[in-house]
Amino acid sequence: MDAGCSPHDLAGFVPSAVECHGQVVENRCVAKDTWIMRLFCPELAREITPGQFFMVRDPRVTDPMLGRPFALLDVWKDANGNVAGVDFGYVVVGKMTSLMATWPVGDDCVLWGPLGNGFPVSDVDRLCLVAGGIGVTPFLAVTNEVLGAQKYGNSNRIGSSRAKSVSLCYGARSEDYLMCVDRFRAIGVKIHISTDDGSCGQKGFVTDTLRELISSDDCPQSIYCCGPEPMMQAVSELAAESHIPCWLSLETPMACGFGICFSCVTRVRMDDGSTDYRRTCVEGPVFRAEKLCFS
Ligand SMILES: Cc1cc2nc3c(=O)[nH]c(=O)nc-3n(C[C@H](O)[C@H](O)[C@H](O)COP(=O)(O)OP(=O)(O)OC[C@H]3O[C@@H](n4cnc5c(N)ncnc54)[C@H](O)[C@@H]3O)c2cc1C
Numbered sequence: 001m002d003a004g005c006s007p008h009d010l011a012g013f014v015p016s017a018v019e020c021h022g023q024v025v026e027n028r029c030v031a032k033d034t035w036i037m038r039l040f041c042p043e044l045a046r047e048i049t050p051g052q053f054f055m056v057r058d059p060r061v062t063d064p065m066l067g068r069p070f071a072l073l074d075v076w077k078d079a080n081g082n083v084a085g086v087d088f089g090y091v092v093v094g095k096m097t098s099l100m101a102t103w104p105v106g107d108d109c110v111l112w113g114p115l116g117n118g119f120p121v122s123d124v125d126r127l128c129l130v131a132g133g134i135g136v137t138p139f140l141a142v143t144n145e146v147l148g149a150q151k152y153g154n155s156n157r158i159g160s161s162r163a164k165s166v167s168l169c170y171g172a173r174s175e176d177y178l179m180c181v182d183r184f185r186a187i188g189v190k191i192h193i194s195t196d197d198g199s200c201g202q203k204g205f206v207t208d209t210l211r212e213l214i215s216s217d218d219c220p221q222s223i224y225c226c227g228p229e230p231m232m233q234a235v236s237e238l239a240a241e242s243h244i245p246c247w248l249s250l251e252t253p254m255a256c257g258f259g260i261c262f263s264c265v266t267r268v269r270m271d272d273g274s275t276d277y278r279r280t281c282v283e284g285p286v287f288r289a290e291k292l293c294f295s
């Protein structure tokens with residue numbers, strides 16, 4: 001396939017990131033308002049690690065002019081077993097995502113990444129992933145890595161991430177919005193679903209299933225969480241009460257994605273008790289839960 005890729009260095013801003021072209025290989029609706037897009041973009045796919053993200057822009061339009069951030073769902077390989085591109089999941093909420101849902105196979109887009117810090121290399125036996133809605137997307141790659149099903153990036157994290165057991169507490173509005181459940185199940189994740197309306201799993205909040213897991217024999221030693229902010233605050237409080245280290249991945253709206261516009265700042269606690277601001281795109285999107293100020 002013709003890559004159409006001519007990567008440009010973003011060195012000076014984010015040294016490991018490139019700007020390149022992505023070509024749509026697949027773009028399909030997988031749940032209510034929820035799509036998975038597969039892009040051919042080997043340069044990005046070879047470097048990106050779980051929890052990192054990239055910016056996507058449509059070169060054919062000026063509205064929206066800015067790119068939009070999306071988390072890595074997974075990388076995919078070509079027939080020769082070479083990493084060839086990325087998959088990402090998106091919910092149609094506004095201008096760009098509505099446009100993206102119309103992109104046919106073969107269309108080009110502009111990408112820049114990998115961006116952000118991603119989730120830390122897991123060194124515990126029992127890891128729990130807590131997802132709200134589309135916040136589930138970073139966790140397929142996290143799971144693949146810690147269970148040894150897939151290696152990501154060129155860094156020294158290869159081979160060092162591990163877990164014996166991965167649980168996923170996954171909350172959604174209703175069954176219609178759930179995505180990738182079979183893929184998580186197929187790689188051995190223990191899934192605890194909750195829905196607002198009780199149409200699948202337990203009726204209630206994701207914190208209910210997390211609380212039950214924490215009081216069971218399978219109590220996690222680390223929690224990684226991504227979803228709406230009120231949910232992440234509740235998960236953060238539960239983790240603190242239970243003395244379980246917790247990392248949160250923020251979905252703060254972003255303009256540039258690589259540190260120059262300061263549109264994405266979030267307030268954090270400093271070691272001396274004061275507070276300061278950090279750019280979610282560069283110093284995040286993943287932060288230790290106790291560092292974040294939610295109000
Ligand atoms: C690091 C990171 C990773 C992300 N990963 C994913 C992902 O994997 N899948 C996915 O579907 N989305 C993800 N998002 C959110 C995604 O970037 C937004 O949904 C997208 O930018 C919306 O673009 P739009 O042009 O369609 O919407 P717009 O027209 O820009 O906005 C539509 C509406 O959504 C609101 N909105 C836009 N962005 C956000 C946001 N980040 N948080 C809350 N409200 C918002 C706007 O205020 C507006 O009301 C991620 C965001 C970040 C920062």
Ligand code: FES
Binds near residue numbers: 257261264282
């Ligand atoms: S999005 Fe521009 S600095 Fe973070």
